[in-house]
Amino acid sequence: MVKSMKFLLLSFLMLMLLTLVACGGNDDASKEDTDGAVDNGVSEENDFDFEIVPEEGAELLFWSEGEENLDWAREMAEAFEAEYGVPVQVEEVNQEDAPERLATDGPSGLAGDVFASTHDRIGRAISAGLVLENFWPEEYEAEFMDAAIQATSFDNVLYGYPARIETYxxxxxxxxxxxxxxxxxxxxxxxxxxxxxxxxxxxxxxxxxxxxxxxxxxxxxxxxxxxxxxxxxxxxxxxxxxxxxxxxxxxxxxxxxxxxxxxxxxxxxxxxxxxxxxxxxxxxxxxxxxxxxxxxxxxxxxxxxxxxxxxxxxxSGAGAFYVNAYTPYPDAAALFAQFITSEESLLKLYETVGHLPPRLALLDNELIQSNPFAVAFLEQAEHAVPMxxxxxxxxxxxxxxxxxxxxxxxxxxxxxxxxxxxxxxxxxxxxxxx
Missing domain, CATH: 3.40.190.10 (Periplasmic binding protein-like II)
Structure with missing residues (x-):
């Protein structure tokens, strides 16, 4: 399970202290791998609750898909800054192109900290280590449709923050x-x-x-x-x-x-x-x-x-938001991805663009239930298999x-x-x- 960078640092300092007591040794901590990507490889399972807070001085770049989504994206950016004090710049990058651009723009520090992608285009970027895991997998697995979770997982690990689902x-x-x-x-x-x-x-x-x-x-x-x-x-x-x-x-x-x-x-x-x-x-x-x-x-x-x-x-197909593994602000980026996939944010996305939200709590929402087309597609989506x-x-x-x-x-x-x-x-x- 992905932990916050602050939790990782605390754990490492504790390990250092134990090592000094045992043998007087001392190792240098590193939050990055040799390529500069954030190391999110810790996967120990425990029952600790942990709080994610934005890194000091954090600022984010959000690659948002399509012109019709930009108004919603800018509104989300303003709301996030108001709540967390982290400014978010919005840039239009097609969700089909984002994973390919990530391969070059990620290592050079030019890529969005958070970006949108369709689930069938993200696999190569994930396998190349360009994407961080979802920070709250258990929470998302409990609160989102199975088809959306499966679609945005890779090798049974959840990477995406699902935002929409579609089928026929x-x-x-x-x-x-x-x-x-x-x-x-x-x-x-x-x-x-x-x-x-x-x-x-x-x-x-x-x-x-x-x-x-x-x-x-x-x-x-x-x-x-x-x-x-x-x-x-x-x-x-x-x-x-x-x-x-x-x-x-x-x-x-x-x-x-x-x-x-x-x-x-x-x-x-x-x-x-x-x-x-x-x-x-x-x-x-x-x-x-x-x-x-x-x-x-x-x-x-x-x-x-x-x-x-x-x-x-x-x-079925799923669109989701993902966190760039090269972001210098992984905690802030993960918080933003969580923020824009909340019930309130996804309902606003549905109102603004019409994307069907895969959050279970929204399936019975009055606004969605009043749209028979949305109801029909969501009902079929419950029987769907992610491509x-x-x-x-x-x-x-x-x-x-x-x-x-x-x-x-x-x-x-x-x-x-x-x-x-x-x-x-x-x-x-x-x-x-x-």
Whole structure:
């Protein structure tokens, strides 16, 4: 468990005193490793309560994502300075770029002390020792959604201070369907009937593994073993994964007969929904504004239950704040990361930007509960699986797309197609590890 630098120093002084009594020796203390990064390697478990206070003279640089977040970030910076007396400068740095910039700007002292990143981009920076662990892991594990904790952990160690979570859910056109289907069988039945009235009841890109993973996970398939951390174990050709592709094939036969996989793209299906020519769409919160602008009367619901009684385990993504390991003010930086992920701060972020907060205490907040779209996505997020943040994940997309499209277009045996995909992924991983 990460301790404050003051606690580390006190512990070291006590150890020095004992050493002097025992043998008269004396060692020099050092808070930094040879590269200048803060040493946060102490992981002793104990029941001591400790207080974190900002270092004397501390001042922070906060890399905040996106223009729409800057007003919130500046408000947080002012509030933090008012409470702790630590000035915080806000700089706009895209959360996709922050981890890469950290590799060069961290050692040179130019990086933000606290920065935002998506969970699938942070793994390399963590493995390179560029990020400090979360100072209060037990507190965050108790107060945040499991999916957000898993997503912002690396090798079972929590590094992030989660700020938002997103996944996909079922959009439905209320002018065509009164209520959302509860089960996938019901969705297929209704969509099949609507094919006689509109262009399509439902379309889904068969090879888009990001969206179809919900079926794989719901039937017991998985990408990597040990909660997506063991890349030497792949579960994408097991019995559950075969059942997932059987469902995708059923969607082809019942809802989209004769339509080639390459003819179903994201743009095609969103366009159909925007024109009122499709009743159902599986999509994320990023699609809301487009459908609103198109004047569609739509609702959003959790993904329909599978025929095994399980909820689809959609991929989820998490945005979080992280503390730069090279910060000269680790206590102040950790306090700021904690401050901006408090209930009050995350509720303000939701009000300002619309990011769904993963704090459990906010799930029943009146402001959030009054938004049925937010409720639907948060309910689905409770069934979601964080998209793996390991470096091997990019090797999965292509082979899985090829396998499912092969089944969709050519009726290739499902087990054979998935076996080939897994073999391709395994070989690519071995090559990358060499």
């Amino acid at each position: 859910a079922l959009y439905y056109n209320k002018d065509l369907v009164e209520t959302a289907p509860i089960t996938m069988d019901e969705l297929i039945e209704v969509a099949k009937e609507l094919n006689n009235e509109i262009d399509r009841g439902f379309l889904m890109e068969p090879g888009n593994f990001y969206f179809t993973y919900g079926f794989f996970g719901g039937y017991g398939g998985y990408v990597f073993g040990d909660n997506n951390t063991d890349v030497n174990e792949i579960g994408l050709n097991n019995e559950g994964s075969v059942k997932a592709v059987e469902l995708i094939k059923k969607l082809r036969d019942e809802v989209a007969p004769g339509v080639a996989a390459e003819d179903i793209t994201y743009d095609v299906r969103t366009s159909l929904f925007e024109t009122g020519d499709m009743a159902f769409d599986i999509n994320g919160p990023w699609a809301i504004q487009g459908y609103r602008s198109a004047g569609i009367n739509f609702g959003i619901a959790p993904l329909p239950v599978l025929d095994n009684g399980q909820n689809p385990k959609s991929f 793996p943040n390991v470096a091997e994940m990019p090797l999965v997309w292509g082979p899985m797309e090829a396998a499912v499209n092969e089944v969709w277009n050519n009726d290739v045996d499902i087990q054979e197609a998935l076996d080939r995909a897994v073999n391709t992924i395994e070989n690519a991983i071995l090559e990358q590890q060499q």
